[in-house]
Amino acid sequence: ETGVTQSPTHLIKTRGQQVTLRCSSQSGHNTVSWYQQALGQGPQFIFQYYREEENGRGNFPPRFSGLQFPNYSSELNVNALELDDSALYLCASSWGRGDSPLHFGNGTRLTVT
Amino acid sequence: AQSVTQLGSHVSVSEGALVLLRCNYSSSVPPYLFWYVQYPNQGLQLLLKYTTGATLVKGINGFEAEFKKSETSFHLTKPSAHMSDAAEYFCAVSRASGGYNKLIFGAGTRLAVHP
Numbered sequence: 001e002t003g004v005t006q007s008p009t010h011l012i013k014t015r016g017q018q019v020t021l022r023c024s025s026q027s028g029h030n031t032v033s034w035y036q037q038a039l040g041q042g043p044q045f046i047f048q049y050y051r052e053e054e055n056g057r058g059n060f061p062p063r064f065s066g067l068q069f070p071n072y073s074s075e076l077n078v079n080a081l082e083l084d085d086s087a088l089y090l091c092a093s094s095w096g097r098g099d100s101p102l103h104f105g106n107g108t109r110l111t112v113t
Numbered sequence: 114a115q116s117v118t119q120l121g122s123h124v125s126v127s128e129g130a131l132v133l134l135r136c137n138y139s140s141s142v143p144p145y146l147f148w149y150v151q152y153p154n155q156g157l158q159l160l161l162k163y164t165t166g167a168t169l170v171k172g173i174n175g176f177e178a179e180f181k182k183s184e185t186s187f188h189l190t191k192p193s194a195h196m197s198d199a200a201e202y203f204c205a206v207s208r209a210s211g212g213y214n215k216l217i218f219g220a221g222t223r224l225a226v227h228p
Contacts, residue, residue, distance in 0.1 A: 004156070033214070042117075042203050042218030043157070056215060090156055099145050099164065099207060099214055104156035 002027050004093050004105035012111045013081050021076040021108045023091030029103070031096060032074040034066060037088040037107070049074055050097050078110075086112045115140045115206045119219035126226055132176075132191040134222045136204030139185065146187040147205040147216065148178055157203065163187065174198070199226045 049068035161172025
């Protein structure tokens with residue numbers, strides 16, 4: 001069983017740039033959720049994708065967007081990067097839209113300078 | 114609305130001592146409750162979860178938690194700490210609504226274990 005993998009592991013960008021983070025879900029999972037974890041805080045829900053459609057979103061601006069592909073992998077895109085976007089971005093996969101447990105990847109550490 | 118409060122951002126125990134990490138929640142619907150552990154430079158690993166049924170939940174690595182509705186608490190315990198338990202622990206609440214499952218996390222408690 002392959003777990004959740006995220007790439008890249010680390011990334012440094014400049015304010016105003018755009019970034020794409022990638023996530024491969026665990027085999028058998030069809031739902032992907034993205035979380036932002038700022039330093040010293042708990043993860044915050046960004047959005048969830050189920051069968052290639054966004055079906056839930058947290059309190060994040062539209063410059064945070066995503067995609068889910070037919071193989072259930074996913075991308076998180078952030079436009080017009082701000083310094084406060086510096087964080088660990090976690091991807092989690094699960095089965096269905098209900099309360100099945102989330103399986104997290106190791107995250108992508110984004111630094112915006 | 115749902116929220117989670119973890120009491121104590123840092124907890125330090127001696128190896129072999131009892132571990133107690135506190136979590137209180139707020140939820141307008143019967144909650145599902147979780148504890149996750151995060152080791153340095155890693156993602157989150159599920160320790161245990163409560164959905165329905167027995168209020169004492171046993172998880173991995175010797176951890177357990179008890180759901181107390183009257184106290185809106187879900188404290189995590191382990192009888193005897195190991196050095197390898199040093200990590201960040203997060204309590205989370207969820208209940209699928211509107212067709213999607215969202216975890217709401219507390220701010221975390223960093224557990225230090227000293228010899």
